[in-house]
Amino acid sequence: MSTVKSGLRYSAEHEWIDAGSPATIGISEVAADALGEIVYVDLPELGATVAVGSVIGEVESTKSVSELFSPVAGEVVEVNAAVVDDPALINSDPYGAAWLIRVAVSEEGPLLSAEQYAADNGAEL
Amino acid sequence: MSDPRRTALGAEHDALGATLTDFGGWEMPLRYGSELAEHRAVREAAGLFDLSHMGELRVTGADAAVFLNSALVGDLARVAVGRAKYSLICAEDGGIIDDLIVYRLGDAEFLVVPNAGNAGTVAAALAERADGFEVRVADETAETSLIAVQGPASAAILDGLLPEQDREAVAGLRYYAAAQLAVAGVPVLLARTGYTGEDGFELYVPNARAAELWRALLAAGGPQGLVPAGLAARDSLRLEAGMPLYGHELSLELTPFDAGLAPVVSFAKPERFVGRDALERRRDAPPGLTLVGLRGEGRRAGREGYAVHAAGSGVEAAAIGRITSGQPSPTLGAPIALAYLDPASAEPGTRVEVDLRGKREPFIVVPLPFYRRGG
Numbered sequence: 314m315s316t317v318k319s320g321l322r323y324s325a326e327h328e329w330i331d332a333g334s335p336a337t338i339g340i341s342e343v344a345a346d347a348l349g350e351i352v353y354v355d356l357p358e359l360g361a362t363v364a365v366g367s368v369i370g371e372v373e374s375t376k377s378v379s380e381l382f383s384p385v386a387g388e389v390v391e392v393n394a395a396v397v398d399d400p401a402l403i404n405s406d407p408y409g410a411a412w413l414i415r416v417a418v419s420e421e422g423p424l425l426s427a428e429q430y431a432a433d434n435g436a437e438l
Numbered sequence: 439m440s441d442p443r444r445t446a447l448g449a450e451h452d453a454l455g456a457t458l459t460d461f462g463g464w465e466m467p468l469r470y471g472s473e474l475a476e477h478r479a480v481r482e483a484a485g486l487f488d489l490s491h492m493g494e495l496r497v498t499g500a501d502a503a504v505f506l507n508s509a510l511v512g513d514l515a516r517v518a519v520g521r522a523k524y525s526l527i528c529a530e531d532g533g534i535i536d537d538l539i540v541y542r543l544g545d546a547e548f549l550v551v552p553n554a555g556n557a558g559t560v561a562a563a564l565a566e567r568a569d570g571f572e573v574r575v576a577d578e579t580a581e582t583s584l585i586a587v588q589g590p591a592s593a594a595i596l597d598g599l600l601p602e603q604d605r606e607a608v609a610g611l612r613y614y615a616a617a618q619l620a621v622a623g624v625p626v627l628l629a630r631t632g633y634t635g636e637d638g639f640e641l642y643v644p645n646a647r648a649a650e651l652w653r654a655l656l657a658a659g660g661p662q663g664l665v666p667a668g669l670a671a672r673d674s675l676r677l678e679a680g681m682p683l684y685g686h687e688l689s690l691e692l693t694p695f696d697a698g699l700a701p702v703v704s705f706a707k708p709e710r711f712v713g714r715d716a717l718e719r720r721r722d723a724p725p726g727l728t729l730v731g732l733r734g735e736g737r738r739a740g741r742e743g744y745a746v747h748a749a750g751s752g753v754e755a756a757a758i759g760r761i762t763s764g765q766p767s768p769t770l771g772a773p774i775a776l777a778y779l780d781p782a783s784a785e786p787g788t789r790v791e792v793d794l795r796g797k798r799e800p801f802i803v804v805p806l807p808f809y810r811r812g813g
Contacts, residue, residue, distance in 0.1 A: 349670065350474045352766045353737050371795075373739060375473060375674055375765050380795075 462554025483663025493557025
């Protein structure tokens with residue numbers, strides 16, 4: 314069973330976001346497990362402006378590909394090069410080393426609590 | 439839709455913590471842990487697969503050989519007892535109903551193995567085509583399990599489970615040959631066939647003894663690097679080996695010629711097999727599309743259904759073909775795909791572009807297979 318990390322908020326599209334400023338964004342273990350082993354990740358450029366729900370990249374496994382949707386609007390102020398080099402980090406440490414981007418947030422989209430997201434996806438906290 | 443059927447090995451998969459998927463009407467293991475590790479194990483040591491979803495149709499009777507020659511495109515009458523042949527069953531218009539492996543078990547006995555999703559259709563087609571022949575077609579799918587051991591360590595793993603008197607026979611078993619003997623004390627039909635591009639064996643066994651055989655193979659193979667492997671690895675392995683999958687590279691809309699399988703069709707045999715007239719007419723017609731291999735120059739993979747364009751063609755230009763299977767290749771470390779392309783662009787070395795969700799990525803036409811063992 315996939316784990317949902319408490320203390321984070323989640324989008325229905327399986328991104329997580331922390332309470333930091335700038336906010337750190339990644340994808341949940343629910344999404345990572347569903348994809349299987351991730352072999353490629355594409356992220357937005359440093360300095361890119363993102364909108365709520367806009368496509369900001371994609372993650373690809375041997376079996377499928379999934380687009381990444383921004384849970385917030387704002388400017389990308391940091392991109393995790395380590396996860397681009399080693400996309401398997403998303404499977405091994407989705408809430409830690411495999412963070413994707415940091416965003417200076419100007420507007421939030423609809424977000425779920427960890428409890429709500431876990432319940433919606435049959436996952437455990 | 440009814441619930442997917444479980445194989446006789448369902449409890450083994452549960453105990454191994456498999457992620458399950460519905461495939462061809464069956465609940466099958468997709469992966470046990472890491473599909474990449476399973477793929478690599480088959481390339482480097484061995485993998486153990488449950489393939490019990492495949493169909494098993496036993497054809498017996500005095501007319502068995504001549505009947506199969508009338509029902510299938512290949513010349514099965516010329517297959518020696520103890521050997522197997524890859525064949526196709528076609529419709530009257532030459533479209534492919536399924537691809538099959540046919541084992542000749544005796545002068546008047548064959549085992550036909552269709553794909554899971556097509557087993558019922560093939561059984562019905564054979565029953566219909568059996569009219570007027572002295573032959574019996576028995577669908578043994580429900581009571582038969584199929585376990586595959588694939589990879590370079592396969593022969594050594596099996597060797598340890600054989601009685602002394604059978605060891606030499608199995609060591610000398612040729613590719614696409616089969617023998618009836620006991621493995622780990624369980625009577626099986628042991629065939630040196632597979633769908634991974636590696637050396638390997640497929641073991642047909644009655645359901646009642648399947649779990650026992652599975653556990654014996656797992657225990658004997660473990661020290662030699664054998665791991666249970668799911669359908670995810672099976673698909674990436676067959677794609678690297680350039681092998682077609684029904685529903686992707688093969689379909690009712692395609693003939694054996696479209697799929698590059700002309701050698702599988704026998705016009706030399708006398709029988710007026712189903713589809714012969716249509717295929718004789720299509721035989722010398724210029725092909726509409728050609729099945730080719732593509733290798734990506736970037737890191738993004740082309741997937742089934744994606745359009746292929748000529749290199750440098752504008753956004754308005756019509757596609758020159760379409761991908762039927764594609765994913766990142768674990769062995770090659772690059773995206774690979776099978777695609778049907780305009781014959782003018784099918785020459786190896788031709789540069790093309792794949793439309794990856796709105797962005798063109800460079801691919802190059804390469805000879806098949808993508809991966810060849812020992813090469």
